[in-house]
Amino acid sequence: MKELRYLNKYLLKYKWHLILGTIFVIISNIFQIIPAQLVRYAIDLVVDNFRTYQVFKGLDLQNSFFKVFAFGILLYAGLILLMALLRGVFLYFVRQTLIVMSRLIEFDLKNEVFEHYQTLPLSFYRRNNTGDLMNRISEDVSRVRMYLGPAIMYGLTLITLFMMLIPFMFAINAKLTWYALSPLPLLSLSIFLVNNKMERRSEEIQKSQSKLSTFVQEAFSGIRVLKSFNREHESIAKFEQESDRYKKQSMKLTKVQSLFFPLIMGLIGLSTILTVYAGSTEVINGNLTLGNIAEFIIYVNMLTWPVTSLGWTSSLVQRAEASQKRINEFLKTKTNIVSEKELVREISGKIEFRNVSFIYPDTGIKALRNISFTVNPGESLAIIGTTGSGKSTISNLVSRLYDVREGEILIDDIPITHYNLTSLRSQIGYVPQDVFLFSDTIFNNIGFGIKSPDENKIFQAAKDADVYENIIAFPQGFNTRVGERGITLSGGQKQRVSIARAVVREPKILMLDDALSAVDTKTENNILNSLKRIMSGRTTIIISHRVSSAKLAQKIVVLTDGKITEAGTHEELLSRESSYRDLYEKQMLEKEEVRSQE
Template identity: 60%
Template sequence: MKELAYLNKFFFKYKWQLLPGVLFVIISNFFAVLPAQIIRIAFDLVNENIALYRLFNGFDKQSLILDIFGSSLLLFGGLVIVIALIRGLFLFFMRQTIILTSRHIEFDLKNEIYNQYQKLSLAFYRRNNTGDLMNRVTEDVSRVRMYVGPAIMYTINTSVLFVLIIIAMLSVNVKLALYCLAPLPLLAITIYYVNSIINHKSEKIQRRLSTLSSFVQETFSGIRVVKSYVRENNIRDGFAKESEAYKSESLDLVKVQAFFFPTMLLMVGLSTIITIYIGGLQVMNGKISSGNIAEFIVYVNQLTFPVTSLGWVTSLVQRAAASQKRINQFLKTKPEIINPNPNPLKVNGAISFQNVSFTYPDTGIKALKNVSFEIKEGELLAIIGRTGSGKSTIANLVMRMYDVDEGEIKIDHTNIKYLNLEDYRSQTGFVPQEVFLFSDTIARNIAFGQDQLDMQKVEKAAKDAAVYKNIIAFDKKFETFIGERGITLSGGQKQRVSIARAIIKSPQILIFDDCLSAVDTKTEEEILNSLGNVMKGKTSILIAHRVSTIKNADKIIVLDNGEIVEHGTHHLLMNKKGVYFELYEKQLLEEQQELS
């Protein structure tokens, strides 16, 4: 229960909804106990009236006694029905308060998890797969809701009913009550033993479900690759294997529960047999009436549902505890990137790297080693280098997706760690190497960073990104719906839509992380010419593989194995005839071979 203690704050928040629910539980159970006492009176009345009826056999008053007897039974029957209706009304109120509150708690918990996800850094998402993240905010929360709703409701209901019935039984005959309740300690031991088994198996089931969800999510995300390589049968076999593992774990839990419920029913049946036997002896000794036996049997049968539901509630609580444990793991994860400064920020665009070194926490790869450079306001810095040289790492560090291990990054002469992160990122346009587009219209994808959809700005951004002509060629133009991850568009179109999304907000810093790799040289030149006007007066970082993309930059740095091996302008680096010159010559040769 220590994992479920996290939910106590929600119980306190909704205490004024829960407390009336508890009151309705007590009232409904009070009316649940009354029918047994009415049945005892009616049963004794039947015995007495039968004897009286036989005594007046042959007399005229016998029919009068029969009428009185029938009316009395009808009255008692009517009372039982009325009490049942009153109890049903309070049960309705109980569900309307407790179950409704559980839905509010479910809503709050989902939002809290989702907000926590948004606070966590990029490194967290590299360590955890999407399917598992989704499963914790959906399936795990649903199981927790079964605890805060039905499980708690039935626990309170069962506890109150137990107390009221035991008090009623003890008030009639202590000896008979003790004999009837004798099997309950054995039942408690059984529940304690089975609880640990259910808890262990519930955790295994949730882990299996996360694995299965991840498998499905990954398959559907990469469906084009699956179809291209004709791996449908292998994927189907993999899914069947994961499903079989999940089914096996679930069946193991069902087997435990299948043993649990009959055992509890056996204990209740044993109590009924004891009630009849011991009660019969008490009647013969004149200590209780036969109506008391009927009353005790009703009490024992009333305990049947609470006892059987105890196993179900136990299962709910254990599965909820397993799910809450998984949820708590992420809720207790501290964000590696925090926003320490709430003060408004105006970005001018000066960027400085001072002896920066960085190692990716999840892989241990040292991406940057003692890197230093400066960009003045409004300058264009170009970064070039081989694959894996650390170019994208610089872009991620400027966006503060990660914090540096050594050295510091300054924006406008202030350490990036002490800036208002939201304000800083809102004034920075970032086009990542891996383009991600949402399942929405092209217009909404371009205007993603805007509070309102301004079509004039959207169209201008599309023109600056040289994608306007492609968009208006579609039947629905800017209202064309993009499939998941932009599957409707070509690679070059996706990159240009991503560029339009970055420049529409007129940021002071622009970062292009190899965003022109999927376009031809002619389109690249068209985009760069359009961006020339956009980038005027703004600090820009252009990461590329092709020298032709960056030759007009104010500064160029050449990276190799996480270190700056050369820096300067295009002409200066060409005259050095070093790494940059070799890259230029190699790419020029490749272009000539393609043309020939």
């Protein structure tokens, strides 16, 4: 229960649900116990008065006696029915308090976990796979809810029923009580063992189901590749193999489940036999009545389900404890990206790197080595380099997705660590290299970064990114829904929508991380012409391997293995022997070859 202590704050928050639920459980148990006593009185009434009824045989008095006798039986039957109805009402109240409480806590816990996920740094997501993150917020939280709802509800029912009923049974007859209760511990232990075996089999099924789901998802996501390589038959064969594993695991679980109810019914039957045997001897000895035997049989059946559920609820608690431990592991993970002074201010856009070196904490790769440069407000800087040279790392550091350990980064001559994260990032427009679009309309994707999307601003941003004409050509225009990860758009269209999404924020700092890698030469020229206007008045960092993009910037630095090897303007770098000039000449030659082929 150590890990489950974390949930005490939620139980305290919804304490009235828990208190009222406990009261309703007690009341429902009272209405469950009373009918057994009424059955005893009814049977004793029949037994005690039957001989008297026989004595009046043939007399008019017999009919009168029968009416009184029958009225008594009907009265008991009516009271039993009333108790059942009242118990049903209070069982409804039990679920409306305890089960509703578990749902409310589930809602709060999911929100807490998801909100905590948002605060964690990028390194956390590189260390953990998406499937694991999803399982902790869905499967694990659902298991915790089963502890907070059914486990607590049945646990309270068992405890209160035993506290109320056992003393009452012993007060009637201790010997009969011992006989009636003797099989129940064996029943609880048997259910616990069988249930644990079922849980292990269920875990195997879950793993098999997860593999099957992953395979199917990959098959559907990569259907183009499957068809292109004519691998449908191999895919079907592999699916059948995974499906067969799932079937075998399911059959194993079914065999265990088949033991469940026979075991329960057998032990209940044993308890009933012992009750009848012990009760009969007590009746013969004159210590009990026949009504007491019937009453005790009802009590035994009354205790059977709570005792049976003890093994189940124990298993629920174990599963919840394991799941909460997994949840707590992530909740205890704290972000190291924190603001030192929570500074909130409008920035001008000056960026300065002072002797910055950076090693990725999750991989140990040294991405930057003693980098220094300054970009004044409204200026533009192009960062050119090959794959793995550290270009994208600079944009990650400016956005504070990571923090440096060596050197210092300043925004407007103030250490970047002093700024409030939300305030800083709200003034940065970022176009990532790996474009991600949400499964929503194009309009909402472009307006994603602003609180109140303005139609005119979104249209203008689309025009600036040279994607407006493409969008209005769709049957539904800006209301066209983008498929998963933007699958309904071409690579170039996705990249331009991503540019529009960054531009519409009117950021003080604009960062383009290889934003034109998926567009053709003509589209690139159109966007570059638009970017001249977009970049005006705002600090811009252009990260690219294309010289055509870099020449827009007022300053250019060339990165090689995390070091700045060259720096200057486009003209300065072309005027001397440099790797930049070699790259420029190579790319110009490639463009000429493409034009000649066209």
